[in-house]
Amino acid sequence: MADADVNTTDVIVVGAGGSGLFAAIEAAELGRRVLVLEKNSAPGGTTNWAIGSLSSSASPMQAAIGIQDTPAAHFEDMALFHGELLLRDNPELRRAFVENVPDTLKKLLDIGVVFFGPMPEPPHRVPRMHNVLPNARAYAHALHRRARQLGVDVRLGHRVRRLLCERGSVVGVEAEAKGSHHRFISRGGVVLAGGDFSANREMKRLYAGEAIARVDALVQTSTGDAHQLALDVGAEIVNGDIVSGPQLRFVPPKINIMTILPPSRFLALLMKWSMDKLPQPLIRPFIMMFLTTILEPQRKLYESGAILVNRDGVRFADECDKPQFAVPQQLNKEAFIILDGLLAKEFSAWPNYISTAPGVAYAYLPDYKRNRKDIYNQANSLVALASKIGVPSTTFEKTVDEYNSNPRAGTTGLLQPPFIALGPVRSLVLTEGGLRISAAMEVLSKSGEAIPGLYAAGATGQGGLILEGHGHHLGWAFTSGRLAGRAAALRGVG
Structure with a gap:
């Protein structure tokens, strides 16, 4: 292998789906230099294949039709979807989600995303489901445009192969592009936002069993790369046996x-x-x-x-x-x-x-x-x-x-x-297992301690959060991306 060249930036985001792009935007709006590395030839990831709904309380659309709603009510109603999975939910992450998703929705509106609704979906006590127009591809389209406006460096065709560590902290990544290897150093943090592992047969077999391992993924490039990067430095996956579908x-x-x-x-x-x-x-x-x-x-x-x-x-x-x-x-x-x-x-x-x-x-x-x-x-x-x-x-x-x-x-x-x-x-199947994380989106080790410099968002960083009901997967992807991007931007950067 040829020697890897080295580049330095403030924040590195692995993955240019909805969560990764939101992480990049949040960090860039704080004045940080941000690099996004995406292995595919286009941004969007699984977000592009979603139905497109986003569930939130306290939205401008709710207010416009006289609906009074709060994050606390949303927190309670989310639990009603879970059934027997409620005991496996992470209430700390659920709280972080419902308290921050209203601002996520407002930011999407600010960058030009159009919704209709809110629409009812029992057992939500009030209509909370906001549906994107014209389709889910509008999210990545608007987020990618906003990232470029902020000067985010989005590099497609770059597959991250490993995390770089010094004295127990994650300080960067090594990526491969067109057969060449490159090292990227982060002054702040690295955000893993690589989607789920539904296209990784071995991972599915390990966590969810042979029957699920045989089922194909909605997105064939959702191979769990970001999960594996974190596992290699001592992280762990929770709720790996839970899947959406088949x-x-x-x-x-x-x-x-x-x-x-x-x-x-x-x-x-x-x-x-x-x-x-x-x-x-x-x-x-x-x-x-x-x-x-x-x-x-x-x-x-x-x-x-x-x-x-x-x-x-x-x-x-x-x-x-x-x-x-x-x-x-x-x-x-x-x-x-x-x-x-x-x-x-x-x-x-x-x-x-x-x-x-x-x-x-x-x-x-x-x-x-x-x-x-x-x-x-x-x-x-x-x-x-x-x-x-x-x-x-x-x-x-x-x-x-x-x-x-x-x-x-x-x-x-x-x-x-x-x-x-x-x-x-x-x-087709989507996996729900994500890296164990804190409410600050820090990736945690098996012993429960934060791995310095490493954050996760979206399906990669689902952390045990149960996302039953429409509009919660996308809401979590975008909201956790925002929170992870902010945390990485504020870490160790003067």
């Missing part, structure tokens, strides 16, 4: 208008105006372009009689008994949802929707037919449908016939043409 999701389209259009403020404001002023039938098709892209089909499809078949044309699991664990064991880790004409009619109108984004809208079968031609196949016979989706027709016919001889209780079987296949669907 969920069966439709494969994303290769080309979609929601990924082509820039997530600009003008577009967001136009959408917000349209949603407020225009009749629902006019704006709904545009919303459906997002809604049919990344969300999961609801369980009621299977309860009503739809079945899953694999690439061999075989029904391989009880669709109502955790099929998301069986799909990863099938050929190509994929499956198709099969419906008949009666089910198609049933899932074309309220209350039987295919998927939903909370507080936004509901997507029905005709929406998928219109917006996802790549995953919607229809034919008047099972043989013809098998040909369209590329499964053996004889086996497929036999599978459906066997199901029809003993259909799910309360259903009639798949008898009425046309027959429809939605998919493929794949099983």
